[in-house]
Amino acid sequence: MYKHFGLQRLTPTIGALVSGIDLCAPLSDKAFAELHAAWMEHLVLFFREQALTPDQHIALGQRFGELEVHPDAPCAHGIPELMVIHTDKDSRRNNGENWHSDVSSREEPPMASILHLTHVPEEGGDTLFANMYAAYDALSEPMQGLLDQLTAHHDHHQSLGSWRLQYDVPSADHPVVRVHPVTGKKALFVNAVFTEKIRGMSWPESDALLQFLFEHIKHPEFHCRFSWQANSVALWDNRCAQHLAVWDYYPNSRSGHRVTVKGDRPLPTTP
Ligand code: SIN
Numbered sequence: 001m002y003k004h005f006g007l008q009r010l011t012p013t014i015g016a017l018v019s020g021i022d023l024c025a026p027l028s029d030k031a032f033a034e035l036h037a038a039w040m041e042h043l044v045l046f047f048r049e050q051a052l053t054p055d056q057h058i059a060l061g062q063r064f065g066e067l068e069v070h071p072d073a074p075c076a077h078g079i080p081e082l083m084v085i086h087t088d089k090d091s092r093r094n095n096g097e098n099w100h101s102d103v104s105s106r107e108e109p110p111m112a113s114i115l116h117l118t119h120v121p122e123e124g125g126d127t128l129f130a131n132m133y134a135a136y137d138a139l140s141e142p143m144q145g146l147l148d149q150l151t152a153h154h155d156h157h158q159s160l161g162s163w164r165l166q167y168d169v170p171s172a173d174h175p176v177v178r179v180h181p182v183t184g185k186k187a188l189f190v191n192a193v194f195t196e197k198i199r200g201m202s203w204p205e206s207d208a209l210l211q212f213l214f215e216h217i218k219h220p221e222f223h224c225r226f227s228w229q230a231n232s233v234a235l236w237d238n239r240c241a242q243h244l245a246v247w248d249y250y251p252n253s254r255s256g257h258r259v260t261v262k263g264d265r266p267l268p269t270t271p
Contacts, residue, residue, distance in 0.1 A: 004031040007038055014131040014241065015224030016042040023050045023060050023233060032063060040182055043241045044129045046226050047233040052116050054082050054257065061259035064112050068262045071103065071156060071169045076257055083258045085115065089251035096245040099130065099217060100193035101238040102260060105156035107172045111263035114235050117256035120228045121249035128244045129236060130222045132187035136177060139216070147188070148269040150176040150201075152210075154194040173199060176213075178266035180239050187240040188213065189266055217242060228254075239263065 001007070005021040016038065021027075027035065039045050052060065054077045061067050067081040073095070074084045087094045102110050115127075136144065156169035176198065178189040192214045198206040226234060236243060 002034055002038060004028075004034050005038075007042075009042065010046070010224040010226070013134050013222060013224070014042065014129055015044045015046065015226065017046045017048070019048070021047070023047055024052055024056045026059065027063060036064075039235060039237065043131055043133075044224070044226075044234060044236040044243075047235075048229060049231055050116065050233045051231050052233065054079055057114070057116055057257060057259055058082060061112075061114050061261055064114075065261045068103075068106075068110060068260050070260065081259055083260065084255075085117070085258055086253070086255040087247065087249075088253040088255075091250075094245060094247035096127075096243065097247050098192050099214065099242045099244045100191040101132075101189070101242050103156065103170070104174065104189070104191055104194040104238070105154040105170045105172055106263075107170065108265050109154075109172075109174070109263050110238050110260045112235060112237055112261040113258055114233060114261075115256060115258045116231070116233045117228045117254065118230055119253060119255045120230055120232075121252035121254055124246065124249035124252075125254045126225050126227050126246050127234065128223050128225050128246065130217050130242045130244075132189065132217070132222075132240050132242060133180075133183075133185045134222045135217045135219075136186050136188045138219070138222075144177075144186075147176045147213075148186075151199045151268075152176050152190050152195050153197045153199060155196045156194065174266045175268035177269050178239065179269055181264065181267060183240070185240070186269055188217065189239075190214075191217075191242055239266070 006019040069080045155171040
């Protein structure tokens with residue numbers, strides 16, 4: 001089906017493993033267009049045996065668009081756009097251990113993230129991904145109709161816990177259901193890490209509805225699960241997918257780098 005690589009789905013709903021492509025080298029326009037089309041279809045693409053250098057990782061990200069710097073995470077090799085992902089026996093938290101899309105608290109939340117792990121535990125440390133088109137489609141029509149009208153406030157402070165006062169971090173309002181700018185499909189766009197409140201509702205109403213949605217996206221039929229090896233890469237679309245990094249490998253270590261591609265303002269379902 002594809003000319004420039006092989007592809008194997010992980011589940012019928014989300015995720016595909018791509019083989020026979022070298023991400024360390026520049027992608028031709030035709031290979032990139034085909035890869036982009038596969039990404040739009042599967043939401044998350046996985047690759048094995050990609051020994052990316054920091055510069056190659058940055059160049060790969062820039063193929064998708066302008067890169068952004070994470071508001072509070074450390075960077076590697078003096079490159080602000082190269083975010084460190086690292087957990088070990090001294091870690092007090094694991095980055096991304098609850099369902100989220102990356103930095104949805106920005107006015108223009110990131111379009112894509114590309115994670116390259118260089119060191120993985122012998123067992124565990126998987127990442128789960130969830131399809132937010134499927135989560136929206138599975139709701140009843142009356143619930144879809146309600147959510148289509150709503151806006152929610154996203155706040156980065158929610159994710160920082162006790163560090164919250166040390167950073168000047170983004171916050172923004174977004175439609176609860178966004179229209180993907182490429183596929184035109186509707187995706188649920190609230191998450192447990194950043195979404196604080198539904199505008200126009202009382203706190204109890206908003207908490208109840210958000211809690212229902214946060215539980216709803218946990219249904220396993222929306223998910224795939226990726227088991228990392230050293231030099232695996234994951235490319236995900238933050239506009240229509242959420243992810244969760246499982247911290248089941250303590251006290252072992254897991255490390256790598258992420259680059260994050262700038263996105264645009266989420267489109268509402270109604271003008
Ligand atoms: C993240 O970017 O949220 C971390 C994902 C992971 O470490 O698997």
